[in-house]
């Protein structure tokens with residue numbers, strides 16, 4: 118396990134999917150990722166995993182860039198848009214980031230002018 122000594126823990130994922138997506142994204146960007154916690158004995162369907170922590174490790178050289186990439190990835194993921202009221206006065210349903218009426222972008226409530 119000597120090669121693990123130099124690796125830094127980048128991320129702790131709660132789900133295998135999150136880990137896979139993160140790993141895939143990093144590798145697409147040329148960063149080598151080591152995942153720990155995925156192969157935990159095939160208990161995915163056993164329902165006995167209370168705390169399935171999956172850790173992603175990268176080398177110190179890549180750590181900073183990897184962190185930025187993860188932030189980028191998180192930002193890319195569709196953030197759930199709550200129902201909101203547009204400045205034009207129309208109510209927009211949850212999940213729509215653009216007003217159906219005037220095509221204004223979603224504005225988090227609290228902004229006023």
Ligand SMILES: [Zn+2]
Nearest residue numbers: 203205216219
């Ligand atoms: Zn509008």
